[in-house]
Amino acid sequence: MGLSGGVLILHFDIKANDMSSAGEASSSVKRKLNQLGVNPQIVKKAAIAMYEAEINTVIHSFGGCADVEIGEDKIRIIFTDEGPGIPDISLAMQEGYSTAPDEVREMGFGAGMGLPNMKRYSDVFDIKSEVGKGTVVTIEVFIKDN
Amino acid sequence: MKVSEIIDLLNAELLTGNENLNLEINAAFGSDLMSDVMAYVKESLLLLTGLVSLQVVRTAEMMDIKVILCVSGKIPGDNIISLAREKGITIASTKHSMFISCGKLYSGGITEKGVWD
Numbered sequence: 001m002g003l004s005g006g007v008l009i010l011h012f013d014i015k016a017n018d019m020s021s022a023g024e025a026s027s028s029v030k031r032k033l034n035q036l037g038v039n040p041q042i043v044k045k046a047a048i049a050m051y052e053a054e055i056n057t058v059i060h061s062f063g064g065c066a067d068v069e070i071g072e073d074k075i076r077i078i079f080t081d082e083g084p085g086i087p088d089i090s091l092a093m094q095e096g097y098s099t100a101p102d103e104v105r106e107m108g109f110g111a112g113m114g115l116p117n118m119k120r121y122s123d124v125f126d127i128k129s130e131v132g133k134g135t136v137v138t139i140e141v142f143i144k145d146n
Numbered sequence: 147m148k149v150s151e152i153i154d155l156l157n158a159e160l161l162t163g164n165e166n167l168n169l170e171i172n173a174a175f176g177s178d179l180m181s182d183v184m185a186y187v188k189e190s191l192l193l194l195t196g197l198v199s200l201q202v203v204r205t206a207e208m209m210d211i212k213v214i215l216c217v218s219g220k221i222p223g224d225n226i227i228s229l230a231r232e233k234g235i236t237i238a239s240t241k242h243s244m245f246i247s248c249g250k251l252y253s254g255g256i257t258e259k260g261v262w263d
Binding site: 019020022023026027030040044047048051052055095107108109111112113114116117120 | 178179180181182184185195197199200201202204205207208209210225
């Protein structure tokens with residue numbers, strides 16, 4: 001691995017409704033993890049979980065950011081947005097439930113699998129939200145010894 | 147079945163990514179829902195889709211999917227082809243529908259699912 005005791009920190013601003021740029025942050029992180037020699041299966045988990053969170057931030061929020069910490073033992077990804085917040089998190093976590101508008105569904109998203117996919121590919125997953133304030137999603141993927 | 151053989155079988159047009167022509171494909175997944183691709187696909191495989199958007203290439207990138215086959219004669223725009231080229235992902239387009247394309251590939255021996263059981 002390319003890190004010895006240090007933590008690499010990356011920050012990305014995520015613009016609301018910008019579907020042409022959506023995925024760039026996740027792509028950058030995937031590339032960095034590959035450069036660092038992280039196990040490809042771990043990279044894939046982190047990339048997919050982050051990508052789903054990135055898409056959600058673009059589609060559903062007023063904008064936000066992603067903070068990524070890459071350490072020797074784990075990758076930690078935190079998405080923070082400026083709203084509108086999720087009224088019912090357990091409903092949002094249900095597979096198939098989506099509040100995505102039609103134009104988003106036409107792009108292949110909005111099937112209601114985003115949050116379940118994030119949880120599926122994370123080793124630790126946490127979501128906190130307050131209507132009128134915003135949402136914070138925390139994803140952790142553990143890095144195993146090569 | 148090699149990617150080049152798949153292109154012949156489906157009378158497809160190669161749009162980018164001739165570096166993957168010799169890649170062996172055992173499994174495929176047909177869907178227009180990118181979150182379904184991320185939820186259900188386990189291995190690197192061939193993705194058949196009627197969706198032409200940048201996010202198809204991004205999804206393929208995240209999933210380590212090397213080959214995208216656009217069905218029903220769909221041709222992605224230049225920006226989508228450029229992104230695929232940058233990521234080393236092959237895109238081909240066939241006039242056959244999703245159903246027929248899947249049927250031909252399955253009959254041709256691509257029977258592994260490559261999905262989570």
